[in-house]
Amino acid sequence: MAPLAQGTKDSAYYQKSSAEQLMELIGLSDVKKVILKRIDFMRAQKIQRDRGKSTSFVPAHMAFLGNPGTGKTEVANLLAHILVEKNLLSVGKVIQVPAVSLISLPSAIPSLFDNARGSIIFIDEAYTLLSSPAAISSMVESMDRYKNEVVVIMAGYSEEMNELFYSNPGLVSRIRSQIYFPDYSxxxxxxxxxxxxxxxxxxxxxxxxxxxxxxxxxxxxxxxxxxxxxxxxxxxxxxxxxxxxxxxxxxxxxxxxxxxxxxxxxxxxxxxxxxxxxxxxxxxxxxxxxxxx
CATH class of the missing domain: 1.10.8.60 (Helicase, Ruva Protein; domain 3)
Known part of the structure; x- marks a missing residue:
C-alpha cells in the first residue's frame, strides 16, 4: 500500500526526510510522538556509547498493536528509513515474516536474524507464537544476540498480543515499546x-x-x-x-x-x-x- 500521507503524488513528498514523511501520514498523532521519542532515545544511547559514557543498552524492539489497515506496515517502513538516516541501522530493509513460518521452523530463526543485520524484522500476527515455546525461546535468544544490529517489530491485534506478553515475561522484557495504532475516524x-x-x-x-x-x-x-x-x-x-x-x-x-x-x-x-x-x-x-x- 502506498504511503497514506497528504501530497504523496507530488515528487516533493519523496524528497523530504523520512521523519517528515512520517509526520505527514494521515492520523496516528500519538503513534508519531511515541516513534519519534523512541528514535531520540536510540540516538542518545548511541552518543553515550560512542563517548564511552554507557555500557548498558536498551533494545529498540517494539510491538505495534491494533486492527488491520491502521498503518503499522507503513510506519515500519518509514521507521527503517529514519533509522538509516540517523545512522542507527546500516541497511534499513523491512523483512516481513508471518509468525506461522517461525512456528513451523524455529530452527531457522537464528539465520533469519543473521540475514537481517542492519534491518527490521516485522512479524505479523505475532500472537500466534504463543503456540510454540520453541519459537519464542529462539526469538528471545536471537533478539538478545542481535540487539545492536536488528530491530524486531511484532504486530497484531491488541488483545491477543497482550495475552502473548502476559504469558511470556522474558519476551515482554525485551520489547519495551508497545505502540497502539487506533482505528481511523x-x-x-x-x-x-x-x-x-x-x-x-x-x-x-x-x-x-x-x-x-x-x-x-x-x-x-x-x-x-x-x-x-x-x-x-x-x-x-x-x-x-x-x-x-x-x-x-x-x-x-x-x-x-x-x-x-x-x-x-x-x-x-x-x-x-x-x-x-x-x-x-x-x-x-x-x-x-x-x-x-
Whole structure:
C-alpha cells in the first residue's frame, strides 16, 4: 500500500526526510510522538556509547498493536528509513515474516536474524507464537544476540498480543515499546480515499467524498473492518467499474466519444456498484467466520 500521507503524488513528498514523511501520514498523532521519542532515545544511547559514557543498552524492539489497515506496515517502513538516516541501522530493509513460518521452523530463526543485520524484522500476527515455546525461546535468544544490529517489530491485534506478553515475561522484557495504532475516524478514512484517488490519478465530482463518508459510517467497525484496506478495496472496485464502463462506451460509440476528461473519472454509478460488491463480500466473510465458531 502506498504511503497514506497528504501530497504523496507530488515528487516533493519523496524528497523530504523520512521523519517528515512520517509526520505527514494521515492520523496516528500519538503513534508519531511515541516513534519519534523512541528514535531520540536510540540516538542518545548511541552518543553515550560512542563517548564511552554507557555500557548498558536498551533494545529498540517494539510491538505495534491494533486492527488491520491502521498503518503499522507503513510506519515500519518509514521507521527503517529514519533509522538509516540517523545512522542507527546500516541497511534499513523491512523483512516481513508471518509468525506461522517461525512456528513451523524455529530452527531457522537464528539465520533469519543473521540475514537481517542492519534491518527490521516485522512479524505479523505475532500472537500466534504463543503456540510454540520453541519459537519464542529462539526469538528471545536471537533478539538478545542481535540487539545492536536488528530491530524486531511484532504486530497484531491488541488483545491477543497482550495475552502473548502476559504469558511470556522474558519476551515482554525485551520489547519495551508497545505502540497502539487506533482505528481511523470516518473523516480520516475519507482523506485516505481522496489520497488513494490522487495517487492513482482518478478524479470525481464534489459530491463523492460525502457519499464515501456515508458508506463508511454505516459499516460495522469491528476488528475485521479493515480501515485503510477497506478504503483501498472500495477504490479498486470503483476502478474496475470505471474501466468496464469506459470499454463498453468505447465498443458501442467509438474512441472519439471518450474525452480525456472522462478517462479515469469516477461516477456515482461506479461508486454505487462498488458499494454493492463490497457489502456482498462482507456478508460472505461474516458467514465464513460464523461457520468456524
Amino acid at each position: 470516518d473523516d480520516e478514512l475519507v482523506q485516505i480515499f481522496e489520497l488513494m484517488c490522487l495517487q492513482r490519478e482518478y478524479q470525481y465530482d464534489s459530491e463523492m467524498p460525502k457519499l464515501v463518508k456515508q458508506f463508511i459510517s454505516i459499516q460495522d467497525k469491528d476488528r475485521y473492518f479493515g480501515n485503510a484496506r477497506f478504503v483501498r478495496n472500495l477504490v479498486e472496485e470503483m476502478m474496475l467499474n470505471e474501466g468496464a464502463r469506459t470499454v463498453r462506451l468505447f465498443d458501442s460509440e467509438g474512441e472519439d466519444v471518450i474525452s480525456d476528461k472522462n478517462l479515469k473519472f469516477f461516477t456515482k454509478d461506479d461508486f454505487e456498484e462498488a458499494c454493492v460488491s463490497i457489502q456482498q463480500e462482507i456478508k460472505r466473510k461474516k458467514r465464513l467466520t460464523l461457520g468456524f465458531k
